[in-house]
Amino acid sequence: xxxxxxxxxxxxxxxxxxxxxxxxxxxxxxxxxxxxxxxxxxxxxxxxxxxxxxxxxxxxxxxxxxxxxxxxxxxxxxxxxxxxxxxxxxxxxxxxxxxxxxxxxxxxxxxxxxxxxxxxxxxxxxxxxxxxxxxxxxxxxxxxxxxxxxxxxxxxxxxxxxxxxxxxxxxxxxxxxxxxxxxxxxxxxxxxxxxxxxxxxxxxxxxxxxxxxxxxxxxxxxxxxxxxxxxxxxxxxxxxxxxxxxxxxxxxxxxxxxxxxxxxxxxxxxxxxxxxxxxxxxxxxxxxxxxxxxxxxxxxxxxxxxxxxxxxxxxxxxxxxxxxxxxxxxxxxxxxxxxxxxxxxxxxxxxxxxxxxxxxxxxxxxxxxxxxxxxxxxxxxxxxxxxxxxxxxxxxxxxxxxxxxxxxxxxxxxxxxxxxxxxxxxxxxxxxxxxxxxxxxxxxxxxxxxxxxxxxxxxxxxxxxxxxxxxxxxxxxxxxxxxxxxxxxxxxxxxxxxxxxxxxxxxxxxxxxxxxxxxxxxxxxxxxxxxxxxxxxxxxxxxxxxxxxxxxxxxxxxxxxxxxxxxxxxxxxxxxxxxxxxxxxxxxxxxxxxxxxxxxxxxxxxxxxxxxxxxxxxxxxxxxxxxxxxxxxxxxxxxxxxxxxxxxxxxxxxxxxxxxxxxxxxxxxxxxxxxxxxxxxxxxxxxxxxxxxxxxxxxxxxxxxxxxxxxxxxxxxxxxxxxxxxxxxxxxxxxxxxxxxxxxxxxxxxxxxxxxxxxxxxxxxxxxxxxxxxxxxxxxxxxxxxxxxxxxxxxxxxxxxxxxxxxxxxxxxxxxxxxxxxxxxxxxxxxxxxxxxxxxxxxxxxxxxxxxxxxxxxxxxxxxxx
Numbered sequence: 001x002x003x004x005x006x007x008x009x010x011x012x013x014x015x016x017x018x019x020x021x022x023x024x025x026x027x028x029x030x031x032x033x034x035x036x037x038x039x040x041x042x043x044x045x046x047x048x049x050x051x052x053x054x055x056x057x058x059x060x061x062x063x064x065x066x067x068x069x070x071x072x073x074x075x076x077x078x079x080x081x082x083x084x085x086x087x088x089x090x091x092x093x094x095x096x097x098x099x100x101x102x103x104x105x106x107x108x109x110x111x112x113x114x115x116x117x118x119x120x121x122x123x124x125x126x127x128x129x130x131x132x133x134x135x136x137x138x139x140x141x142x143x144x145x146x147x148x149x150x151x152x153x154x155x156x157x158x159x160x161x162x163x164x165x166x167x168x169x170x171x172x173x174x175x176x177x178x179x180x181x182x183x184x185x186x187x188x189x190x191x192x193x194x195x196x197x198x199x200x201x202x203x204x205x206x207x208x209x210x211x212x213x214x215x216x217x218x219x220x221x222x223x224x225x226x227x228x229x230x231x232x233x234x235x236x237x238x239x240x241x242x243x244x245x246x247x248x249x250x251x252x253x254x255x256x257x258x259x260x261x262x263x264x265x266x267x268x269x270x271x272x273x274x275x276x277x278x279x280x281x282x283x284x285x286x287x288x289x290x291x292x293x294x295x296x297x298x299x300x301x302x303x304x305x306x307x308x309x310x311x312x313x314x315x316x317x318x319x320x321x322x323x324x325x326x327x328x329x330x331x332x333x334x335x336x337x338x339x340x341x342x343x344x345x346x347x348x349x350x351x352x353x354x355x356x357x358x359x360x361x362x363x364x365x366x367x368x369x370x371x372x373x374x375x376x377x378x379x380x381x382x383x384x385x386x387x388x389x390x391x392x393x394x395x396x397x398x399x400x401x402x403x404x405x406x407x408x409x410x411x412x413x414x415x416x417x418x419x420x421x422x423x424x425x426x427x428x429x430x431x432x433x434x435x436x437x438x439x440x441x442x443x444x445x446x447x448x449x450x451x452x453x454x455x456x457x458x459x460x461x462x463x464x465x466x467x468x469x470x471x472x473x474x475x476x477x478x479x480x481x482x483x484x485x486x487x488x489x490x491x492x493x494x495x496x497x498x499x500x501x502x503x504x505x506x507x508x509x510x511x512x513x514x515x516x517x518x519x520x521x522x523x524x525x526x527x528x529x530x531x532x533x534x535x536x537x538x539x540x541x542x543x544x545x546x547x548x549x550x551x552x553x554x555x556x557x558x559x560x561x562x563x564x565x566x567x568x569x570x571x572x573x574x575x576x577x578x579x580x581x582x583x584x585x586x587x588x589x590x591x592x593x594x595x596x597x598x599x600x601x602x603x604x605x606x607x608x609x610x611x612x613x614x615x616x617x618x619x620x621x622x623x624x625x626x627x628x629x630x631x632x633x634x635x636x637x638x639x640x641x642x643x644x645x646x647x648x649x650x651x652x653x654x655x656x657x658x659x660x661x662x663x664x665x666x667x668x669x670x671x672x673x674x675x676x677x678x679x680x681x682x683x684x685x686x687x688x689x690x691x692x693x694x695x696x697x698x699x700x701x702x703x704x705x706x707x708x709x710x711x712x713x714x715x716x717x718x719x720x721x722x723x724x725x726x727x728x729x730x731x732x733x734x735x736x737x738x739x740x741x742x743x744x745x746x747x748x749x750x751x752x753x754x755x756x757x758x759x760x761x762x763x764x765x766x767x768x769x770x771x772x773x774x775x776x777x778x779x780x781x782x783x784x785x786x787x788x789x790x791x792x793x794x795x796x797x798x799x800x801x802x803x804x805x806x807x808x809x810x811x812x813x814x815x816x817x818x819x820x821x822x823x824x825x826x827x828x829x830x831x832x833x834x835x836x837x838x839x840x841x842x843x844x845x846x847x848x849x850x851x852x853x854x855x856x857x858x859x860x861x862x863x864x865x866x
Contacts, residue, residue, distance in 0.1 A: 023062070023063045023064060024063060024064070024067060025063070025064040025067040025068050025071075025097075025111075025115075026067050026071065026111065026115070027111060028111065028112075031112075031264065031266075032067070034264055035067070035070055035071050035074050035264070036070065036074075038074035038075060038264070038277075039070040039071075039073055039074040041074075042073050042074055042076075042081070043073075045078075045081070045560065045563065045580055046073075046081040046578060046580070048577065048578055048579045048580070049081065049082070049577055049578055052085050052086065053073070053081060053085065053086050054086060055086060056069065056085075056086030056087060056089070056090050057069070057086075059090075061090075064097055065090065065093055065094070065097070068093040068096065068097065068119055069086075069089060069090060069093055071115060071119065071263065072089055072092075072093070072119065072120070072121070073089070074263070075262060075263045075264070075277040075278065076122070076277075077122075077277070077563065077564045077565055077566045077568065078560065078563045078564040078570055078578065078580060078581065078582060078585075079564055079566065079568040079569065079570045079574070079585075080122065080128065081578060081580075082570040082571070082574030082575065082577065082578040082580075082581075083128075083522070083524075083570060083571050083573075083574040084128060088128075088130070089121070091130065091132075091133050092121040092130075092132050092133070093119070095132045095133055095136050095199065096118055096119045096132070096198070096201070098136070099118070099136075099140075099199065099200060099201030100114065100118070100201055102140070102201075103140075103200065103201040103202075104147070104148075105147075105148040105201065105202070106201050108227070109201070109203060109225075112266045112267065113203045113225055114203070115263060116203075116261050116262055116263055116266065117198070117203035117204060117205050117225060117261075117262075118198050118201060118202070118203050118204075119198075120198070120262040120263075122262070122566065123190070123191040123194045123195060123205075123206050124172065124187065124191060124206050124260070124566060125172050125566045125567055125568040126172040126173065126174055126175070126187075126188070126191045126568070127171075127172065127173060127174040127177070127485075127522040127568075128174060129174035129175060129176045129177065130176070131174065131175040131176050131192075131195050131199070132195065132198070132199045134176060135175075135176075135196070135199060136199055139155065139158070139196055139199050139200050140200065142154060142155065142158050143155065143200055148202060148226050148227060149226050149227075149242065151200060151202065152197060152200075152202055152204075152224045152226065152233070152242070153233070153238065153239075153240065153241075153242070155193070155196045155197060155200060155202075156193065156233055156234075156235070156236070156237075156238035156239075157238045157407055157411060158196065159189070159192055159193050159196055159235065159236045159238075160236045160237065160238050160408065160411040160415075161410075161411040161414040161415055162178075162179045162182065162192070162236070162415065163178055163179060163182055163183060163184050163188075163189055163192060163236045163415075164182065164183055164236065164415060164770065165183070165184070165185070165186065165189060165236070165237070165767075165770060165771060165774055166183040166184065166185065166774055167185050167774055167777075167778060168183075168184065168185045168188065168480075168481055169479055169480075169481055169520070170520050171479075171481060171520040171521075171522075172187055172188055172191060172568075173188050173481060173484070173485055174485070175191060175192040175195045175196075177452075177484065177485035178191070178192050179192065179451075180450070180451040180452055180484065180485065181450045181451050181452070181484040181485070182415055182418060182419055182450065182451060183450075184236075186208075186219050186220045186221070186235065187206075187208070187220045189220075189235040189236040189237070190206045190208075190220040190221055190222050190235035191206060192235070192236065193222045193233075193235035193236060194206050194222055194235075197222070197224055202224060202225070202226075203224070203225035204222055204223065204224045204225070205222070205223050205259045205261070206220055206221075206222060206235075206259060207220070207221060207222070207223050207232070207257055207258065207259045207283050208220035208221070208257070208258070208259070209251065209254045209255075209256060209257050210256060210258070210321070210323050210324075211255075211314050211316035211317075211321050211323065212250060212253070212254065212316065212856075213253055213254065213255050213314060213316075213339065213341045213386045213387055214250065214253050214386045214387070214697040214698075214854075215250075215694070215697060215854060215856035215859075215860070216316055216317045216318075216650075216651070216694070216856055216859060217316075217856045218316075219247055219250070220235070221233065221234050221235055221245065221247060222234075222235045223259070223283070224242070226242070230286070231243050232245070232286075232287075233245065234246065234247060234767065237767045238404070238407070238408070238411075239396075239404055240396075240400050240403060240404050240407075241396070241400065244396065246767050246768035246771065246853050248393065249389070249390075249392055249393075249852065250853075250854075251287040251288060252287060252288045252289070252387075252389075252390050253288060253339065253341075253386065253387040253388070253389065253390075254284060254287060254288050254339055254387075255284075255314050255323060255338050255339040255341050255343065255360075255387070256282070256284055256312075256314075256323045256324060256336075256338060256339070257282075257283040257284045257286070257287050257288070258272060258280055258281060258282050258283055258284070258324070259280075259281050259283060260278045260279070260280060260281075260565075260566070261278060261279040261280075261281050262277075262278055263277070263278065264279075265279040266279075269281045269282070269283075270282040270283075270285065270337055272324055272326060272336065273324070273325075273326060275562075275565060276562065277563070277565055278565055280324065282336075282337050284337055284338065284339065285337060288339050288387070289339065289340055289387070289390075290337050290338060290339055290340075291337065291338070291340070291360065291361075292335050292336070292337045293312075293335060293336055293337075293338055293343075293360055293363060293364070293365075293366070294333060294334075294335045294364065294365040294366070295310050295328075295333070295334045295335065295345055295347065295365070295366045295367075295368065296331075296332055296333050296365055296366070296367045296368070297310065297328050297332045297333075297334065297347045297349075297354070297368050297369075297370065298332055298367075298368070298369045298370065299332075299349065299352065299369075299370050300352050300369070300370050300371060300372060302369065303332075304328075304330070304331050304332030304333075305328055305332045305347075305349050305370060306328055306329065306330050306331075306332060307327050307328060307349065308327065308328045308332065308334075308347050308348065308349035308370070309325050309327055309347065309348055309349065309661070309662070310325065310326050310327070310328060310334035310345065310346075310347045311324075311325050311344075311345070311346040311347070311348075311662065312324055312325075312326070312336050312338065312343055312345060313343060313344040313345070313346055314341070314343055314344075315342075315344070315384050315690075315692060315700050315702055317650045317651070317654070318649075318650055318651060318652055318653050318654045318690055318691060318692045319650070319654040319656065319665045319690055320344045320346070320690060322346075323338075323343075324336065328347075334347075338360055339360065339387045340360050340361040340387045340388075341359075341360060341384075341385060341386050341387045342357060342358065342359050342360070342382075342384040342385050342386075343357070343358060343360060344356070344357045345357075345358060345366055345368065346662060346663075347368050347370065348370070348660070348661030348662050349370060349661065350660075350661060351372065351373050351660065351661050352370035352371060352372050352373070352661060353370060353371065353373065353661045353662065354368035354369055354370050354371060355368070356368065357382050357384070359385060373658065373661070373686070375686070375708050376686060376706035376707070376708070377706060377707055377708060378705075378706055379703060379704065379705040379706070380703070380704050381701075381702070381703050381704075381722065382702045382703070382704065383699060383700070383701060383702075384699070384700040384702055385698070385699060385700075386697065386698050386699065386700070388698065389697075392831075392852075395833075405763075405765075405766060405796070408765060408766055408767075409765055412765050418451075419451075422450060422451060422453055423446050423449075423453040423457070425443070428442055428443050428446050429442075431446075431457060431460065431461070434461070435460060435461075435468050436468075437468065437472060441472060441476075444476075445460075445472065445475050445476070445483070448475075448480045448483045448484070449483040449484060450483075450484050451484070452483060452484045452485055452486070455486065455487050455488045455491075456475070456483060456488070456491075458488040459471065459488035459491045459492055460472075462488065462492065463492060463495060463496075464496075467495050467496065470495050470498065470514065471491070471495050473510050473514060474491065474494060474495055474498075474510075474514055474515070474516065475491075477510055477511060477514070477515050477517075478515070478516070478517050479517060482516075482517055482523060486523050489525065490516075490523055490524060490525050491516075493525035493527050493528050494514070494516040494525070494527050495514075497527040497528050497531060497596070498513060498514045498527065498595075498598075499513075499598045500513045500598040500599075500600070501543065501598050501599065501600075504598075504600060504613075508600050508613060509600070511602075512595070512600035512601060512602050512613060513595050513598060513599070513600050513601075514595075515595075516595075518572075518588045518591045518592060518602075518603060519569060519584070519587075519588050519603055519608075520569060521569035521570070521571055521572070521585070521588050522568075522569075522571055523571075524571045524572075524573055525573075526571065526572040526573050526592045526596065527592075527595070527596045529572075529573050529576075529596075530572070530576075530592065530593050530596035530597070531596055531597075533576065534552075534593060534596070534597070535552075538552050539597055542594070542597055542599065543597065543598070543599065546594055546599050546601070546612040546614060546619075546621075547621070549590055549593050549594055549597075549599075549612075550590060550621050550623060552593075553586055553589065553590060553593075553623065554623055554624045556576075556579055557575060557579055557580070557581050557586055557589075558579060558580045558581070559580075559581060559582065559583055559586065559625055560580055560581070560582065561582045561583060563580070563582075564581075564582040564585070567582075567584070569582075569584055569585045569588055570582070570585035570588075570589075572585075572588055572589040572592035572593070575588075575589040576589065583623075583626075584608070586623065587603060587608070587609075587610040587621075588603070590610045590621060591603060591610055594612050599612055599613070599614070600612065600613035601613065602618075604618070604620070605667070605668055605669070606666035606667060606668050606680070606682075607657070607666060607667075607682075608667060609621065609622075629683040631683065631684055631711050632684065632711035632712050633681050633682060633683055633684065633711070633712075634681075634682055634683070634684045634709035634710055634711060634712065634713045634714075634715065635679050635680065635681055635682075635713065635714045635715070636655075636679065636680040636682055636687075636709055636715055636717060637677075637679045637680075637714070637715070637716045637717070638674050638677045638680075638716075638717055638718075638719055639674065639716055639717070639718050639719070640674045640675075640718060640719045640720065640721075641718065641720065642720070642721060645862075645863070646673045646674055646675055647673070647674045647691070647719045647721055648671050648672065648673050648674075649668050649669065649670065649671065649672045649673075649677075650668075650670045650671065651670075651671060651859070652691055652692065652693070652719070652721050653674075653689065653690060653691040653692075653719045653721070654666070654689075654690050655668075655687060655688070655689055655690075656687065656688045656690070657682070657683070657685060657686070657687055657688075658685060658686035658687065658688070659685075663687075663688045674719050679714070682709060683709075684709055684710055684711040684712075684713070685708070685709060686706065686707075686708055686709075687706070687707055687708070687709055688704060688705070688706050688707075689704070689705040689707065689717060689719065690702065690703070690704055690705075691703045691705075691719060691720065691721050691722070692721075692722075693721050693722050693723065693724065693863075694860070694863070695724035697854060697860075699724075701722040701723075701724060702722075703720070703722055705717070730827060730845055730846065731826060731827060731846040731847075731849045732824060732825050732826035732827050732846045732849070733824075733825055733840070733844045733845050733846060734759070734823055734824045734825075734838065734840045734844050734846060735822075735823040735824070735844065736750075736751070736757065736840065736842075736844050737751070738819065738822065738823040739759065739791065739819065739823050742791075742793065742812040742813075742814065742819060743791065743810050743812055746810060750789055750791075753788065753789055753842065754842060755786070755787055755788030755789070755842070756788050756839050756840060756841045756842065756847065756865055757788060757789050757790075757791065757839070757840055757842075758788065758789070758790045758791070758837070758838070758839050758861060758865070759791050759793070759836075759837070759838045759839070759840065760772065760790065760791070760792045760793065760835060760836070760837050760838075761793045761794075761795050761814060761817050761820055761832075761834055761835065761836040762792055762793070762794060762795065762800055762834055762835045763794070763795055763796045763834050763835070764792075764794050764796070764798055764799070764800040764801060765796070765798065766796075767853075768835065768852075768853030769834060769835045769853075771853055771857075772835045772837070772853065772857050772858075773800070773801075773804075773805065775856060775857045775858035775859070776790075776805055776806065776857070776858040776861075777804045777805065777858070778858060779858045779859065779862050780804065780805065780806055780807075782862055783806035783807075783862065783865075784806055784807045784808075786862075786865055787808070788808065788865065789808045789809075789810070790805065790806045790808060790809040790810070791809075791810050791812065792805070792809060792810070792811050792812070793811075793812050793813065793814040793817075793819070793820070794811070794812070794813050794814070795814060795815060795816060795817050795834050796815070797813060797815055798813075799811040799812065799813060817832055817834070817836070820832065820836065824838065824846075826846075826849075830849075830851060831851060831852075832851055833851050833852045834852075835850075835852070835853055835857075836850070836851050837849070837850045837857060837861060839861060839864055839865060847864055848860070848861060848864040848865075
């Protein structure tokens, strides 16, 4: 009888609990128990900020508020525990619950979908803000009366009115700051769009291909859950229909498209990795032809290697980039659903490793046996093939295209009206005069500040006269994005509390003491904080021995890399207060403390190792839990025979260092030419040089050179880029005289050019043509040095805005591409779809041609011109 009673109790208790707790947000008792257990663990991790984070539970919360907060705390990354408060999280929870109750679709959203894709305030690695609170009313007024699908589409037009695409650095602005600047890269656009959809109570997630196969770039967009199914849309790049965007065709050639699902694992989607606090979901089969690739790894003893790391690496930016890392199971097997291109598979466990380059289409199961590391000195060439282009989908109807174009133009007008409200030239001159500063310097600062001009103005006006020059030095050394989203009070803290040791040069002071940008962390007022909170003994002793700062962090900071899974750095203040950190955030904190004490410090370019500058030398810093390199360093000099073009970092080559069984790329400045590298001082050890050339979007000519750098050795390494055989057939030819007549005032100059000419037919106000302009702008200096002409023809009747484009750019109109069709002859039939890019030599032969958008167009054109 007791057995039957126990059985009935276990069977009926969950049903009893559900019937008694209809106000639960989490009604699944198993999931609720998991959440409560994870929440208890999180409370222990964040005990040093218990008051700021957990006192919110002492308020009169509803059961739904309490469970929502516990769920968010249970799985949030360290960065959020370190730098935000319980009040912040509750305010976000309240808006999520409000949307659930107030929208017509709220009751139709399954509990697990709501918890994973509506409730979470974080999208990816962005700085957080109060977007959901600030924009809630505006968003809900915009979609009033619409169904779920139309509301999602309308919010994309709303986002487009706020933001347009522009490349930017890797730090991801918060949604409100992206709106403030009216521009953002795809990661920022998609973060904003997901935040808008979730604010409306519509489940949404950011998806991305970490790297494209056919070009050196990546991309992020949005998936939205509508009536039980996931659909996609281009973020801030609206269409009138779902599942359509300029990236639809490129995505069909992707090798991986994935997303992070916040919280405990659930659902039936293809799972790449299940982690403690999130799940990595594989979205690729929705976009591209794919297959499951198996990798079977055995150890040095020939037995299956369990928990070996298998890196699925794709060639991109002249490195073999790890798309994802999937550990082997008990049978030594790892697998991934991927596309039909070529990959480098790199497996390792401890220091043993094995690798091979394979074609996915020709491989079902790859078998690798790990070997112990040894000294390597050899080179190998690899021809890497890219998933082929497929027959394009049928285009949208002309009616839909016209209606969308009209709505986009309306968005352009709204956005321009906002941009026109930014500070004007006369006001800038007035400020320069008041500050007694050069007007050109002042103009440059304010042009970089964009919509944040009020904070920059407040900062400069309120700073003491004696510090105005220092204030300008800070603004000029900071990246553009910092001027676009940093508050005046933060900038003031970094100027008013900056000082340095005697004998430090003005340049070193500016770059490595005054400079408040260290890596990709959120900028806060850490200088005054550390001056007040670092013990006096450490402050005094560190001036002559900065290792004392490392010792302080060794004693007080616990490292939990796995708990900061979005890899958003904690702020230096957050590290110091939470006393739990990941390694990168701790390194940033070390640099911030040193700079607060006037000690020049940095993360070393390449390895990202924290360093301090003392006695005219940079010194590496290793923490107690790291393997300190104590040997003598070696010296590496890079040279190249090629002069046109001179090889550039991340464009034509990269260098990687062997550590813990794998090669990690040294992170030097993008685009730095070989000639711009001084002799590099590096730890002795094993290195890998990777070079690559993309003659087209179907093939990569790669080369891999393994070499050893000895202690005290001065080694020269040549960076040679493989060249493709010249094509035997021509694409076609152009009647340049006919094309030049579109620019009568410049016809003689155009005809007299001895350079090639780049011709572009674009729709200036629409995607993907706006992406083409964005692709060209980063290479303006290179195009100007080349010296040829760029002719941008608008096919929609409105001339292109050539601001920021190559200096020798002209804008004209060729409605419906009539002149193009008459003046250009192709050797084979082609579909002409804007943007159309053609490069022709002075005889009129076509040397480069693309129709429809290809990511990285600017770089591809530059390579062909050079």
